[in-house]
Amino acid sequence: MERQTPVSPPGKLKIINAMRTLLENRTFESLTISEIAVTAGVTEGLIYKYFKDKRDLLHHVLKEHYQLFLVQIERDLQGIDGALNKLKKIIWSSIERYANHRVFARIILLEVRNSEEYFQSEAYDLVRRFNHIIIDIINEGIAAGEIREDLPAGYIRNAIFGTIEHSCLNRVIFNETVSTNDAAKLITDLLFHGIKRSCNGSLPSL
Amino acid sequence: MERQTPVSPPGKLKIINAMRTLLENRTFESLTISEIAVTAGVTEGLIYKYFKDKRDLLHHVLKEHYQLFLVQIERDLQGIDGALNKLKKIIWSSIERYANHRVFARIILLEVRNSEEYFQSEAYDLVRRFNHIIIDIINEGIAAGEIREDLPAGYIRNAIFGTIEHSCLNRVIFNETVSTNDAAKLITDLLFHGIKRSCNGSLPSL
DNA sequence: AAGTTTGGTAAATAATATTTACTTACTATT
DNA sequence: AATAGTAAGTAAATATTATTTACCAAACTT
Missing domain, CATH: 1.10.10.60 (Homeodomain-like)
Known part of the structure; x- marks a missing residue:
């Protein structure tokens, strides 16, 4: 057969x-x-x-988008060494995606999360896969001494995605336009070194 | 009259x-x-x-909640000196609110954002007011040399709320329970000092 | 060639948000 | 005190839309 x-x-x-x-x-x-x-x-x-219903159709479209994004991310990460460098790249890729796919930004950040089915959908499975990638990188960074070991990896991931999503949300809602490179640089710097002014805070070595 | x-x-x-x-x-x-x-x-x-429609009724209920929250926040901030100390308190209060008002956490984080009307509603006006409070504190911190001056205040605010919301989101979706104090401490530490391991990173002085 | 699956249609159904036309009771004015 | 006007509330009609059902025809299997 x-x-x-x-x-x-x-x-x-x-x-x-x-x-x-x-x-x-x-x-x-x-x-x-x-x-x-x-x-x-x-x-x-x-x-x-x-499709089971209208929502299911949406989830299918979203799933296809995530599939492309995951392929892209894996590719983006190739040849990059060090957890912090990888995270930096992921931050850039994520922002770039939201900036260049405004429709999906709107859907992902605003329109899809209000149904329980989404979190059971195949689309969300891919989100989970993405999450795993991040968590692995964070743990790798902790093991290598690049990232603080006194912060749970989950919180670090939440900080990264929360910051990115909240920043992009304003752009989606109010149609602002910001340079991807600038935003990525600022967010990376903020998350890596913190907001507090300190001896080495204002001179990011990365 | x-x-x-x-x-x-x-x-x-x-x-x-x-x-x-x-x-x-x-x-x-x-x-x-x-x-x-x-x-x-x-x-x-x-x-x-x-009420204009079903959504408008929701917005009204939400507005009442925000009103109480704003009063609470103003009170929470009284007697606290220093921008970083104030931000720390705001982080704690925000997490505490989501933890103790799970219904509103669900509504705010998942159910209300998918309508354009929300962002024109009186409820969202209060969100804007809250935002202003934060921005003012951040600028105060920058002026006082407590907070880095090379990060735009808007990004710092996005980082704070993005991190909080993303962290609480997981709790709402998957019904996890985490101690408010622990979460607040971790998130504050993360945002103030960054995730990168450095000479002073693991010894938060706050 | 008969049976079965697949791609597709067209109309019926059912759920439910919203509108309309109407009552009743209170409040103010002269 | 009579009356006009307004606010609170009702009950039923309407209209939109997601979803289901019953049916058709072609293609594929054996």
């Missing part, structure tokens, strides 16, 4: 593409199934053949 | 209380207007007399 290449039927692809297109200018909640169906050129019923 | 004390009619109060009660165990989206009306002991129509 050969394994069939599970190529998606055209209708399914059209639905997914329509969803992505509509999300470009519209909020998830404001989209109606009928609208999605019309844009995709299929009937409403077909959407429910391939 | 005397100014009338604008005392809320009983129906309105019943609606607000019903909403608060229902939110205790239920997610906002899952609540129906009819359910809220039945719980409040009023008819559905009355809800629309006092």
Whole structure:
């Protein structure tokens, strides 16, 4: 028995593409199934053949985005040595992603988290995988003496992502534009050296 | 012409209380207007007399919560000198609030941000006011030489709230329980001194 | 060639947010 | 005291929209 290449039927692809297109200018909640169906050129019923409900369709689109992002991140990290250097790169990549994919920034930061199903979805599985990557790097840094050992790795991860997300949130909500490089540099510096003024605080060696 | 004390009619109060009660165990989206009306002991129509829509009712409940929180914060800060000490207290108060008001933590962190109206609501006005307080403290700290002057105040604020919110998010989603004091201490230490291991990093003087 | 799966349609259903038209009671004014 | 006006509240109608159901046709299996 050969394994069939599970190529998606055209209708399914059209639905997914329509969803992505509509999300470009519209909020998830404001989209109606009928609208999605019309844009995709299929009937409403077909959407429910391939997706459990409207949210499930969103999660699918999001999952595809995360898949690309994870590939990109793995690639970005190649050839970089040292936990702090890796974290620095991850911070940059994350900010760059939010800046260049405003739609997904909006969805991820604002629109998807208010359903319990999201945290059970395959999309969120990929978020977990990403988290693991970070935690591993942090632990590597602690073991190597690069990162303080008196802070739990989970808190460090929360600080990194909390800071990034909160910073990007303002950009999403109020449509501000900031240079990715500047933001990444500032956030890295802040998280690595802290906000307190001290003997070595203002001269980041990195 | 005397100014009338604008005392809320009983129906309105019943609606607000019903909403608060229902939110205790239920997610906002899952609540129906009819359910809220039945719980409040009023008819559905009355809800629309006092609130523009379901969301507006949520924003009202949230606003009342923020009002109490702001009063509490102002009080918490009294008698504390030094920007870093004030920030430390604010971090503690914020974490304490999320820990002791899990319902509002859920609403604020997950359920309310996916509507544009929220960012125009009176509830969000109070968030802005809170933000101003923080920014002022940060600038005070920079002026006094307590806080690094090469980091924009906005980024510092984002780091503080991003870290707090991200940390509390995990607790809300996965129902973890962590001691407020421990979390506050760790987060403060992390933000003040950074994650990088350095000569003075592991011996916080605060 | 018969049976079964797959891609797809079209209309019915059901849930539920919101509106409308209407009552009743109170408050102020002359 | 009569009346106009307003605020609190009701009950039912409406309208939107997600979701389900029943059905069709082509393709694939054996």
